[in-house]
Amino acid sequence: MSETADLYQAIIMDRTKNPRHAGKPPHFNREGHGDNPMCGDRIHVYVADDGTQVHHESRGCAIMIASAELMADAVAGLTADAIAERRKAFEAMVTTGTTNPTLGDLNALSGVSEYRSRIRCATLPWSALTAALEGAK
Amino acid sequence: MSAALKSEFLDVTAIRKDFPILAQTVHGKKLVYLDSGASAQKPRMVIDAMMHCMEAQYANVHRGLHWMSERTSDAYEAVRDKTAAFLNAASREEIIFTRNATESINLIAHTYGRAILKPGDAIVISEMEHHANIVPWQMLRDSHGIELRIAKITDSGELDFTSLEEKFADGKVKLLAITHMSNVLGTYTPVERLAAFAHAHGAKILLDGSQAVVHRQVDLQAIDADFYVFSGHKLYGPTGIGVLYAKRELLDAMPPFLGGGDMIASVSYERSTWAKPPYRFEAGTPAIIETIGLGAAIDYVLSIGFPAIAAHERALTDHGLATLSKIEGLRILGAAQDRGGVISFTMEGAHAHDIATLLDRQGIAVRAGHHCAEPLMGRMGVTSTARATFAMYTSMEEIDALATGLLRVKQVFA
Numbered sequence: 001m002s003e004t005a006d007l008y009q010a011i012i013m014d015r016t017k018n019p020r021h022a023g024k025p026p027h028f029n030r031e032g033h034g035d036n037p038m039c040g041d042r043i044h045v046y047v048a049d050d051g052t053q054v055h056h057e058s059r060g061c062a063i064m065i066a067s068a069e070l071m072a073d074a075v076a077g078l079t080a081d082a083i084a085e086r087r088k089a090f091e092a093m094v095t096t097g098t099t100n101p102t103l104g105d106l107n108a109l110s111g112v113s114e115y116r117s118r119i120r121c122a123t124l125p126w127s128a129l130t131a132a133l134e135g136a137k
Numbered sequence: 138m139s140a141a142l143k144s145e146f147l148d149v150t151a152i153r154k155d156f157p158i159l160a161q162t163v164h165g166k167k168l169v170y171l172d173s174g175a176s177a178q179k180p181r182m183v184i185d186a187m188m189h190c191m192e193a194q195y196a197n198v199h200r201g202l203h204w205m206s207e208r209t210s211d212a213y214e215a216v217r218d219k220t221a222a223f224l225n226a227a228s229r230e231e232i233i234f235t236r237n238a239t240e241s242i243n244l245i246a247h248t249y250g251r252a253i254l255k256p257g258d259a260i261v262i263s264e265m266e267h268h269a270n271i272v273p274w275q276m277l278r279d280s281h282g283i284e285l286r287i288a289k290i291t292d293s294g295e296l297d298f299t300s301l302e303e304k305f306a307d308g309k310v311k312l313l314a315i316t317h318m319s320n321v322l323g324t325y326t327p328v329e330r331l332a333a334f335a336h337a338h339g340a341k342i343l344l345d346g347s348q349a350v351v352h353r354q355v356d357l358q359a360i361d362a363d364f365y366v367f368s369g370h371k372l373y374g375p376t377g378i379g380v381l382y383a384k385r386e387l388l389d390a391m392p393p394f395l396g397g398g399d400m401i402a403s404v405s406y407e408r409s410t411w412a413k414p415p416y417r418f419e420a421g422t423p424a425i426i427e428t429i430g431l432g433a434a435i436d437y438v439l440s441i442g443f444p445a446i447a448a449h450e451r452a453l454t455d456h457g458l459a460t461l462s463k464i465e466g467l468r469i470l471g472a473a474q475d476r477g478g479v480i481s482f483t484m485e486g487a488h489a490h491d492i493a494t495l496l497d498r499q500g501i502a503v504r505a506g507h508h509c510a511e512p513l514m515g516r517m518g519v520t521s522t523a524r525a526t527f528a529m530y531t532s533m534e535e536i537d538a539l540a541t542g543l544l545r546v547k548q549v550f551a
C-alpha cells in the first residue's frame with residue numbers, strides 16, 4: 001500500500017492504537033468540543049491550565065485521533081498565544097503539505113493535504129482546543 | 138469466483154459504454170464507482186438530450202408565443218407525461234417538478250403540513266429515515282404544534298409493525314412519512330401494506346422513493362400512495378430536478394409553496410389567485426434543461442427495463458453480501474429479507490473515513506459517514522459506516538475489487 005504510506009505513517013497508526021492522552025482527566029480547568037457534521041466525528045478536549053495539559057475524548061478516524069494525540073504532545077506547557085501560533089502553523093502545514101521544522105512530530109500529518117476531505121479530520125482537535133481556551137473557565 | 142462481466146440479466150459491458158465517466162481513472166487506477174446511492178452517473182443519452190436542448194431547442198416555457206418557446210414547453214411538458222407513466226400516476230397533473238426529494242418533502246410540510254394538518258395532529262416517521270424525511274417534520278412540529286412520532290425498526294433493519302401500531306393507537310396520526318428503501322440498510326418497506334394500514338387509520342402516506350425508484354418498478358396506483366418523492370440525480374438524471382407526486386384531491390386542497398410567476402391565475406395588488414395544480418406549485422422558471430434530462434433518464438432506464446435491472450442488482454447484492462461477510466471483522470448493517478443493493482458496513486479497528494480513503498487510493502469510491510441518517514446510526518449502535526451502493530452498471534468484478542481493497546485496508550489496520 002505504498003500509495004497511502006504518506007498518509008498512514010507509523011506514528012499515526014501507533015498513536016491511534018495506543019493513545020497516551022485519551023480520556024477525561026481527574027482535574028481540568030477548561031473544556032472544548034469539536035464536531036464534524038459531515039461524518040459524525042466528535043472530540044472533547046480537557047485542558048489543565050497549569051502547564052497546559054491536554055486530554056481528549058474522541059470518536060473518530062485514525063487521522064483525528066492521531067492529530068489529537070500529537071497536538072497534546074505539542075502544546076504541553078505552552079501559553080495560549082503560543083498555542084494559537086502553533087495552530088496557525090499546523091493548519092498551514094496540513095493545507096499546503098509543506099512540512100515545518102518547528103512542528104516536529106505534527107509533520108507526520110502533512111499527508112492529509114492530498115486528501116482534501118480529510119484535512120478537517122486533522123484540524124478538528126485544534127478547533128476543540130481553541131474553543132476550550134477561548135471559552136469560559 | 139464471480140460471474141463474467143456479461144451478466145445473465147443484462148449486458149453490463151454494453152451498459153458501461155453508455156456512461157462516459159466510467160472510463161475515467163482515479164489516482165491512476167480504474168474507477169470503481171460504488172457510490173451511486175449518493176448520486177448516479179449519467180448515460181450519454183441524458184447528456185445528449187440536455188446538450189440538444191441547449192443547442193437546438195431552448196427558450197423559456199409557458200410564456201413565449203414564439204416557436205422556440207412552444208417547442209420547449211412541449212418538450213418540458215412531455216416529461217411530465219413520461220414521469221406520470223413511469224410511476225403509473227392517475228394523471229399528469231399529479232406530477233410536480235421540484236429541485237430534489239428534499240424540496241419535495243419540504244413542499245409537502247409547508248403546504249399540506251400547515252394548511253391541512255392541525256396542531257395536535259401527529260406524524261409518524263420510522264427509525265430509518267434520511268434527514269430529508271426527519272428535519273422538515275421537526276420544523277413543522279416546532280412551528281405548527283404537530284407531534285412527531287418515531288416508529289421503531291427491528292435489529293435486522295425492518296419496520297417493527299407492533300411499534301407502528303402503537304404509534305397509531307390513539308387516532309391522532311394523520312400522516313405516515315416513510316422511506317420506500319433505506320439508503321443505509323437497503324431495506325425495502327412493504328409499501329402496499331403500509332398504505333393500507335395508514336388509510337385504515339385515517340392517515341395519508343408519504344413515501345420517500347429516492348432510493349427505491351432507481352431499482353424497481355413503482356406503481357403508485359397499485360400502492361395507493363398519497364405522496365411520493367424522488368430526485369432525478371439518483372435515477373441517472375441530472376441534479377437540480379426532483380419529483381413530487383400527490384393525489385389530485387390533495388393537491389387541489391393545498392395552498393402554494395413559493396409565490397411568483399407561473400403559479401398564479403391572476404395577480405392584482407389586492408389579491409392574487411392560484412393556478413391549478415401542478416403549476417400552482419411550480420413558481421418561477423423551472424429547471425427546463427434538467428427536466429429534459431430527467432425525461433431522457435427515464436427513457437434510458439425503461440429501455441434497459443426494470444426486470445433486467447432488478448435481477449442484475451439482486452445478483453450483485455447476493456454476491457456482495459456473500460463476499461463481504463467472509464471478511465473477518467467486517468460487520469454488515471441490516472439483514473432485511475427484502476433488501477436492495479446498499480451495503481453499509483463497519484470494520485473492526487478501522488474507522489469508516491480511513492476505509493474510504495484507503496479504498497479511494499485504489500480507485501474505489503464508497504461513501505463514509507452517517508449517510509444523512511444520524512439517528513439510525515445510533516439505533517444500529519455505530520457512529521458511522523462505510524457504504525457501497527450498486528447500480529445497473531455495477532459489475533461483479535467491481536464487487537471483487539471492493540473485497541480485495543478491504544483486505545488491504547485490514548492489513549493497514551491490523
Ligand SMILES: Cc1ncc(COP(=O)(O)O)c(C=O)c1O
Pocket residue numbers: 174175237238239240267269270316318319320345347348368509
Ligand atoms: C432515502 C433518501 N431520501 C432523501 C434523499 C435526499 O435526496 P436529495 O439530496 O437529492 O434531495 C436521499 C439522498 O441522499 C435519500 O437516499
